[in-house]
Amino acid sequence: MEKEETDKPTHNKIKMNLEDIIKEWETVMHDEIAEYAEHRVASDEELFATAYHKMVHSPALETMLQLEHMYSRTVGQKTDEKKRLVQELSERQSHEMNDAVDRLDKDMTESKINELVAEHYEAHSFLQGKLTSELDTIKEAQRREYREWLMQMLEQNQTNSSIPTPNSPLTPHEIIIPNQVFDRGLSDTPILEESFTIHLGSQLKQMHNIRILSANVMDLCEVKDNKLFSEPTPQLLQTALALYSNDLSGLVLLADNKIGSRMIEDFQDICQKSTEFHFPHIEDQLTKISDIAQKFLKKEQKNLNRSHSELLQPGDFYITRHSNLSQVHVIFHMVSDDSLRGCDINSRHPVVLGLRNILKTACSNDITSLTIPLLLQYEMTEEMTISWCEKRAELVFKCVKGFMIEMASWGGSDLKNLQFMLPQGISNQVFHSLTEMLPRIFKVSNPKVLK
Amino acid sequence: MTIGLLNHPEMHFGAITFFAKQHKEDMCGSNGLPLTPNSIIIYGRAQMLKAIKSPYLCQYLDIIRGKHERTIVVSQYCGTPLSNIVENQDQSIDEIKHIVYQILQGLNELHTRNIVHRNLSTENILCQDNNVKLFNYGLYHLTDNGKLVSFPIIQLLYAAPEIYLDGIQHNHTNPKVDIWAVGMILAELVLHKRFWSTLKLGHRIRKVLSLLQSNTSVFERIAREHNCYEDYMKVPEDIKEIIEICLNINVDQRPTCGELLQKGVFNQQKTDKISEKKSLCEPFEIFTIHEFYHWWQLAGGDIFQELKKQGLIRSSPPILSLPQLVLIEGGLLGQDRNPATLFDPRIVEMPLASLYQRFENIPFTAFYPLIQIKSDIISRLEPPPYDATGLPLIIKERDPEYQFHRVILLRRLLHGYPFTRELIVREAEKDIPPLLRGEIWAALLHVKGDYKSHYMKIDKYSITPTDRQIEVDIPRCHQYNELLSSTDGHQKLKRILKAWVCKNSNYVYWQGLDSLTAPFLYLNFNDEAKAFACLSAFIPKYLHKFFLKDNSAVIEEYLAKFSQLIAFHDPVLANHLYEINFYPQLFAIPWFLTLFSHVFPLYKILHLWDKVLLGNSSYSLHIGLSVLTQLRDRLLNAGFNECILLFSDLPEVDIEKSVYLSTDTFKTTPTSITAREHENCEFQERDKYDISGVTLEDLKRERYPRISANDIVSLVRSNPEKMCMVDIRNMTQYNRCSVIGSINIPFSSVSFSDNNIENIGQHSQLLKETNNKVVVVIGDEETDMELFPTFLLKCNVKKVCVLHGGFNILLSVTPTILVSHSHNI
Incomplete structure (x- = not known):
């Protein structure tokens, strides 16, 4: 009698355990093996x-x-x-x-x-x-x-196998032949830019293109519409061709710790200037990100050592996708703070670590062109003396170089084009001192001389 | 007919693919270096599978890494899965026995190597005319017991109950799980039934686990559940017993493969096997599936493309699967699992038609090349040999037909090594087929047959003071290469280096030894001992005494010789470098210490060393010269600082050009020009007419090389038109006795005040246009032996050298090359 009593619970326990075990195996098979996973039909997004x-x-x-x-x-x-x-x-x-x-x-x-x-x-x-x-x-x-x-x-x-000349549902109502070609650039300040081909690695050398330029960062996003033309701008062609390819182009923007705050309002305005045909509209993307962030941060409040548990921290970033910007598909909104204005940040600064995560994300998601603010700022401020700029640029160059070397072993896609952006209106002198610094940090490829 | 040989039923292969687990968040290891990606660890672990050869196992052929941790495993795939014939009622008991016996043989092979299959199923067993081969048996091993992938490696029905009970995270599997699987397979075969084939996932697991609680025999229970108790009763007792002991719930009581093979049931098979084994040694195969796969690739076979065609590699646009939020700790939020990354165990067989087509016209005789003698009649009957001469090496290496002929021939020659060494050297002078490079190099280096036992006896594990440096160097050695950056690669490299240090107590570990070992390890990844044997043969021949604790004298001598070699071939460059004080000490030490293995990527080193191994220890001086020649224009226009910058990071060097240039200068330079005191006399015999006794001081002072009497004698005899001898003794001495064809420019008659060749008078024109002749300066004790050759060098006269020992040494050599002019006067 006694024996039976003690036996029964253990027996049940085994039974219970067995059910758990079966469940556990079942889940992992469902999640990992195509044969057992739910048959998923291609989503609208994929079809389109x-x-x-x-x-x-x-x-x-x-x-x-x-x-x-x-x-x-x-x-x-x-x-x-x-x-x-x-x-x-x-x-x-x-x-x-x-x-x-x-x-x-x-x-x-x-x-x-x-x-x-x-x-x-x-x-x-x-x-x-x-x-x-x-x-x-x-x-x-x-x-x-x-x-x-x-x-x-x-x-x-x-x-029909032969492709007919497609008819657009709208007919162009006005065709204006422009009488003056390109007046653009006259009003703009001249763009300062310089390109390099560098290589990394001591024995096997991996080539990359690097460009330093000083311009308004929004120029990469905004589609400049010349009122006289009824033709789309040529950059859009490249952007459209690459949209669903494995060569995406990304841009790092700076934001504050509230998703969709005033800091990125200019950017939002640009997104809204035309219809987004592929992805959710910018507000919807931001709302969704915000939801995800809230849900996660509340849940993980205790586990992470975060000071403001419900807000994002410097170094975090969120990603939005776009098809209607002039030169980029993917925007990394990096959370930053005022500490970036100081002159004593080092390679352990959260924003620099965030930059590493951005490179990693780019590498594992086929983003092969990337634009980064070289001074970690897009606006000129009073603090930016020549020495401040040089110190900051040196830090970013060196860190990015380190990350790129690391990236080579990650087995993702190579970063083919890297753009370092300087604020518009930076002085020629600073610009040149920074372009001179680059070959000292990166190994610039020697030109091949054809004979 | 040709196709017949290629179209062998066993010459088929297929591929599977999966994703390795991505490292999450923290990407740095404890040593501060980035973690090795899992796909690379897998790449390294999988290599040993390629070396397993057994009639019961499909051979592994290749591991390929794609982007984003994709891994593709290529292996032999021939026959039909056993699952297709399970329900075949015609299978006799004897046939079934034969099948199971072979499965056990295959498993035994794996278990003796400590490999657990864990993936055994009727899908993974391939039958072909009663021959059975296991397929995909290495998945559990190469993923480090499943740790390197996110999916579980399991065959639902055949997994032993303890696998389920241990849970998903558990990864120490007893080989006995494979015995359970054999039991299940045998049970299916004798009952001609696939068990629980209609049930859903969860139920199948439940069924297997329910066997744990059966009180009667497991086999009987399964039979009853499938309503085939009658069939069960018909099964012979001895088979029943085998099934019963295999399907024992208690792991310890399950027999091992070896024990099962001893059972009386298999007596018939055993005797069959013994009768088959008549030949004394393995017969020579004219080619194996490895070569076959290699040719297939060269003929345009593309694994990626085939997998794509079958939908196993699907690409969805990356912009649709981006994460939405990335936290500073590295956590990704809002990224859905991409369904294309799930594990799909399908196998894609590779089409071979393109290879058959490409090799259609290869005659049958090409498979059996004649090596030693060939009669004219045979030669006339044969079509002309495939001609690839004149094509660049890189093209030759990618030409399927050419590689076919080379591989067939050299495999045969290697089979006859060491007796065929001379022939191998002769063929290696043409080119070395990449597939066989490891073996050919070993042959060129005289590696002996007992290298394995030698290596085995060396202590590779005791802690030594050099360990720390080795540990630091290994993760920095050619890490772009997948083999060398894999965990297995690191371990192997470490063992080889430690073995070398242990074996060579008179030498020390200098940084660079790791780079030097890298090519050998890369070529012999599955044969560490051979890599070690090659290294051990290589260093004494090419880098004698370079690894002495104090190697400065050796290196200094080498560098001085390098300077002289530059002066000999390119006085303009030499003078420029001399003027700006840019000495080889500043850039060339790592070149020569590692024989360029620290400077170039592996694929370039291989081509370079193909030639090095055919030359002697001074060949690397010529490579150094060829590198400088390629950079000549820029060096001539550069000052000291620019030169330092240029060499701090060596620009791209065209390696084929280097090989060409260095082979050329190597052949046209008299050997004594590069002779050194510290050469290994094992490889260089010397007599009194060779150069010896030159002090390092003298050597460093002299900017031009010396030439030996031996070289002079042979040049005068064979190629007098290729040399120009300048006798600088006074006219009386010259007239009394001089070398045939020499000219006399008495030392005292020349003014050295400025570097003008006209100063030497009537013979200046001759020295201005030497037409690549070797200019030998001959003097004696009474003449200053330095000023004159230095003067010539400064005047940019090419190929200037000085006779070592002076004129008088020739007197005793042989009087036949001397002549007296006094009669003529």
Whole structure:
């Protein structure tokens, strides 16, 4: 009797354990082995990616870009109009307000003015809301139309083996022959840039291209639309061709610890200037990232030694994807803080470590062109003396070199092009001292002399 | 007919692919260096599988690393999986016995090497005309018992219950798990049934685990569950017993492979096998599947492409699978598992049609080349030999037909080593086929047959003071190479270095020995002992005394000789370097100490050493010269600082050009020009007419080389038109007796005030245009032996050298090369 009692629980325990064991094995088989994993159908995103990649590498390319360009012009016009209307309203309102204040001693009372303020505010946000939602509707419609058109094109393409000249759903309504070619560049400050071919490794030498340039970082993102042209800018062609390839191009931007804060507002505006046909709109991407971050940080609060557990920390970064920027596909938003303004940061600084993670992410995700702020700043500030710049550049050069050597053993894709960006308006003298520094840190390839 | 030989049923192969586990977060090891990627560890571990050769095992052929930790394993794949014939009712008991006997033989082979299969299933056993081969038996081993991959290595139905119980993380597996699997397979075969084939994943595991709780025989229980108790009853008792003991729940009571093979059931097979084994030694195979695979690759076979075609390598656009947030600690958030990275165990067989087509026209006789003698009649009947002469080496190495002929021939010659060594050397002078380079090098280095036991006897484990330096150097030695950067590679290199240090107590470990060992290890990765034997033969021949604790005298002499060699061939460059004080000491020590193995990447070293091994220890001086020749224009325009910068990181050197230039200068330079005191006399016999007794001081002062009387004599006799002898003694002496064809420029008649060749008078024109003649300065004790040759050198006269020992040494050599002019006057 006694014996039975003691036996039973152990028996149950074994049974219990067995069930756990079976479960455990089952899960790992599901997760890791294709045969047992759930059969997944290709997502919309993947289907569209395949279609787009195929079409963009066909004679349809020109029509596609043309179409995208016309769509973006519509959005652009609408955005301009929105700006104008809001501006007008603001002017009118401030005029009214001035009037009212002037009459304060006569027929106006303070409460009446308060009413007026409230009224103005309401009218303003109403107009803003209305125009924004109109814009969103246009974008949504464009996106749907474009994607449908593209899939249709692909189908046609597959049925007739010869590719017909595709018809765009929009017909170009205006063809203006420009009478002056390129007036761009006149207004811009001359771009300072210098390129190098360097190699790493003592016996087997791995080549990389490095470029130092001083420019406004937003130039890499913003699609400069020349009003006179109805043609899309040529950079877009390259960007579109590479979008679903294994040669992506990335850019490091600096952000603060709140996802989607004012610091990246300029950037957001640029993203919104035209329709995003491939990825979620920038706000949606940011919201999603924010959700992920909150969920994770709350859960892991105790496990990680983070000072502000619910906010991101310097060195963390989030990634957004874009198809409507002029030269980049992937943006790394690196969280930074004011300590970067100081002159005594070293290679253990969180932002530098974050840079290493960025290189690693680039390497394991086929991002083969990358732009990095050489001074870890995109704006000129007072602290940036010549010696400050030289010290900072030396640190970044050396660290990046170390990371690149490390990368070679990671077995990912090679970083083919690396761009170091300097703030716009940096003096010639600083620029040259930095370009002279580079060959001292990286080994510059000797030119091959053909005889 | 040719295709018939190639189209052998066993000459087929296939590939599987999987991803190694990525290192998470922290990417640095305890020594501060980056962690070795798992795919590289796998690459190293898998090499030994390639060396396993057994009729019961499919041979491993290649491991390929792709991007992002992808690993591809290529191995022989011939026949049909056993799973296709399990349900075949015609299988007789004898046939089944024969199959199981072979499976056990294969397993035994693995278990004696401490390899656990753990992946045994009817899918992985291939049958071909009653011959059985195990396939994919190395997966568990090469992934370090599954630690290097994220998926479990298991065959649901055949996994022993203890595998499930131990859990997923457990990775010390007893070889007995394979015995269980054999039991299950045998049970399936005799019942002609695939067990639980319709059940779902979880249920299958449950079924296997339920066997743990059976009180009766496991086999009986399985039979009852499948409604074949009657069949079960028909199974012969001895087979039943085998199944029963294999399917023992208690691991310890399960027999080993060896024990099973001893069982009486297999008596028939054993006697069959003995009768088969008649020949005394292994028959020579004209080519093996390794060569076959090599040719297939050369003929355009592309493993990646085939895997892609079958959908095993799928690429989804990377932009769709980016992470969304990366924390500073390295954690990735918002990245979904890419379904293309899941493990798909499918096997892709490689199509061979393109190879057959390419080799269609190769005549049958090409497989059996005649080596020693060939009669005219045979030669006339044969088609002209495949001609690749004149093609660049790199093209030759990639030409499938050419490599076919070379490999067939050299394999045969290597089979006859050491008796065929002379022939091997002769062939090696043409070129060395990459596939056989390791063996050919060993033959060139006279490696003897008992190298294995020699190596085995050396202590490679005791702690020595040099260990620390070795530990530091190894992770920095040619790490771009997958073999050398793998964990196995590090261990092997360490053992070889320690063995060398232990064996050569008169020498010390100098940094650079690691680089020197690297090519040998790379070529003989599966034969450490041979790598060691090659190294041990290489150093005395080419780097004699370089590894002395105080090697300064040896190195200094070598560098001085290098300077003289530059002066001999390129006085303009030599003068320039001399003027800017840019001495070889500043750049060339690592060149010669490691014979360029520290300077160039492996693939270049291989081509360079192909020639080094055919030359002697002064060959590397000529390589040094060829490197300088390639950089000549830039050196001539550079000052000291630029030169230092240029050599701090040697620019790309065209290695084929270097090989060509150095072979050329090596052949056209009289041997005594580069003769050294510290040469190993084992390889260089000397007599009194050779150069000896030159002090290091003298050597460093003299900017031109000396030439021996022996060389003069042979030059005068064989190629008098290639030399120009300048006798600088006074005219009386010259007239009395001089070397045939020599000219007289009395030392006292020349003014050395400025470097103008006209100063020497009537013969100046002759010395201005020497047409690559060797200019030998002959003097005696009474003449200053330095000023005149230095003067010639400064005037950029090429190939200036001085007769060692002066004129008088010739008097005793042989009077036939001397002549007297006095009669003519």
